[in-house]
Amino acid sequence: MEDLETIIGLEIHCQLNTKSKMFCSCSTDFRDNEPNTHTCPVCLGLPGSMPMVNKRAIEFALKVGKALNCTIRDESEFSRKNYFYPDLNKAYQITQYDKPLAEWGKLLIDGDNGEKEVRITRIHLEEDPGRSVHMGTTDRGKYTLVDYNRAGIPLIEIVTEPDLRSPKEARKFLNKLRATLEYLNVFDSEKEGSLRVDANISLKGSERVEVKNISSYKGVEKALTFEVTRQRNLLRRGQTVTRETRHFVEARGVTTSSRSKEEENDYRYFPEPDLLPLRVASWVDAIELPELPDARRERFISQYGVSPEHAKTLTGGLKLAEFYEAVASEDPALAATWTADYLLGELNYRDFSIDAMPADLFRELLTLIKSDTITDKSAVEILRLILDAVKDGKKPERPQEIVSRLGLAKTSGDQVTALIQEVIAEQQAAVNDYYAGKMQALNFLVGQVMKKCRGRADPGHLNTLLKEILDKKV
Template sequence: MEEGEIIIGLEIHCQLNTKSKLFCGCSTDFRDNEPNTHTCPDCLGLPGSMPRLNKQAVMYALKVAKALNCTIREDSEFSRKNYFYPDLNKGFQITQHDKPLAEWGKLLIDGDNGEKEIRITRIHIEEDPGRSVHMGTTDRGKYTLVDYNRAGIPLIEIVTEPDLRSPKEARKFLNKLRATLEYLNVFDSEKEGSLRVDANISHRGFARVEVKNISSYKGVEKALTFEITRQRNLLRRGQTVARETRHFVEARGVTTSSRSKEEENDYRYFPDPDLPPIRVASWVDGILLPELPDARRERFISQYGISPEHSKTLTGGLKLAEFYESVAMEDPGLAATWTADYLLGELNYRDFSIDAMPAELFKELLTLVKNSAITDKSAVEILRIILDAVKEGKNPERPQEIVTRLGLAKTSGDQITIAIQEVIAEQKAAVEDYHAGKMPALNFLVGQVMKKCRGRADPGNLNSLLKEILDKKA
């Protein structure tokens, strides 16, 4: 078998951040509460109950559709999707099928070969089912419990065309989509289960496999990578790739067979008789979009004069972009470098969000670096001390307090000169090598001086001063 082109399409389920459920008044703030305490006859679908549509959920969905350049239908309708599963308490899910809210949009990403347009097939509104809690892993659990607190939470499902060609592109698309949704303020990415992904993947010309309910951005890349390898190995051995639905077991990094793939007619869709069509023409013009990631990226470049790479990183999430703007005023370039290159690395290492870093302390640290009061090495040490205190639940010290306590102030010019003279006297062989034109000797001597200064000398200034003194002794 020749290596076939990878074809990937995504179905993204996003929980809208409304205060009440899609068709009833039950609170959506259930995550710290006991199972089955946020339910009512309406969201449980008990006899005699009637759904009442949450207008705020529709407005949020329209906002997303507008941001993704979709064509919004003048009228859309709800359907019943019929299937049996323990967490589907009604025996059907209220969703949109024949007439979705919006169709044919796009989102630009940095693809494997440059900028790439990913087409959006449709965006529709639906209710979330309940949650199955498996006692053990999905495929090996002894029994399953069901929590209906989540039943009826408003979702939008965003379906892409099969335009993605690698797991890396899929992850980039999800990151860009997540950022866009955050900027729109329609969902909370930090809530468990707020964004779930079903991925359809195949080698061109062979059967398509659906991988269901991937719950993390990293998980999407891992699941797709595993599935590509699994399918490729089957094809190389001359076996058939079955058209099926598979489940991603994140703890083991594998996909397992769940069931044969359903066709649309298996769900017996029909218009929901209890819900009239939605007509939104008069609502759309009143929806104003905020500054979105691409627009803010361009503004950062023009307003702050930072590099496109830094701007792209710093606009990758709303909170990160807002954090940068809160610390950027005194020296935007320095703030961009330290936020994108240093702070994010330390946060990722600790699995922290940007909220973990107090902006006031970071601004104080930047001021110390800008004024050459400390070296970059000392600044990184201070940054780590602050974040480690946050991780331990302590109130972090101010940067200047840490500098004073640990003696991290940059070594003065006179102290550096004294250290250079001492090293020259102690390392005569290296000095002779330098004068003989052996340049590695200079790096060795710089290292020895830095040792004496306990790393608190500016490397650039030290290098110049050491060369000047050595050349005078030639």
């Protein structure tokens, strides 16, 4: 059977990093605090309490709407979404329904077949519910605790059209979206649970499945890949895909069917009577956008002369882009190669973010490479020593200190020549073999010189130099 086209649409919940909650003045900085310490009558949903809109949250949402090329609605409206769940203390969530803040946008991504426009259906504002803390597993735990510190955190929900064609493309979309939100400074990607994704996924001509509960953007590709395979296998066996909601179990990397059927019309949406419609027409034009990822990528190419590929990588996150600009001054091309090709690899390997690498140490390392003081191999070694120190919670040594301590300075040209002469004197048999036309003898001699300088010479250069000296002797 031919592989059917994969169709994916995403709904992304993103916590806005305002200081206070969406409808009250409770602090949003709750992550290191005791449960239920950031609450008030409003976010606890006590009778008689009245919500007040957080102006900053609206401003942040408008920024996202503009950055994603949406049409901003002059007048949008809050609605109540009614359902019962212990973490939803009011038994309804204040959200936006038929009149969302922004609609019909687009985001340009690097798709599976080149550049691609992903359409944004809508962006709406809402409040985060509280958090259920299950004691034990969801189905077998003895009891569940509820923490309302999260209740009322401002969220935007971004809904895409079903324009994505593979799990990989979905990941790329999320990376681009995350970068855009970071550049706007409306979102902190490092806060746990700050980005949550639901995905609609179907194979062409077959029923659609909604996968909920993907709590990390890294999990999205995994969840979708599992789901594509599951649906393909069903169809291959002649069975059909059931239209349903499934949950992603991150620890096992699988999706499982949820028994409760959630239909949209069960929510009995109606306009929120305690809040006025949101009129933003006079406000939208004054909102200015900072430089966004695509613009910065173009600037990196024109200002620093870096390759399009490096520019794309280096602008893929705000902190990374800022790091590059902090180390680029002396030699932008060298800095681009060492940041994008070497440093990122070492960081990913350790599951570190760019914050782990102190920019001043990296700059010093680049100076050592540029001045030809150390080989590339030694530079990588130094990079690893610095990151390992960070990992162990120790203060990393400066690159120059590491070079002195380990004697990593490249052997000088005169020293290399002297070592070559030594090796020629010691290895007469190999030298004769070389003169007899045995090329592997040259490799052997290079190896001997390398051994003497303990690897601190450039092998290509050494090869040329050795050949020159031998050929002169004839």
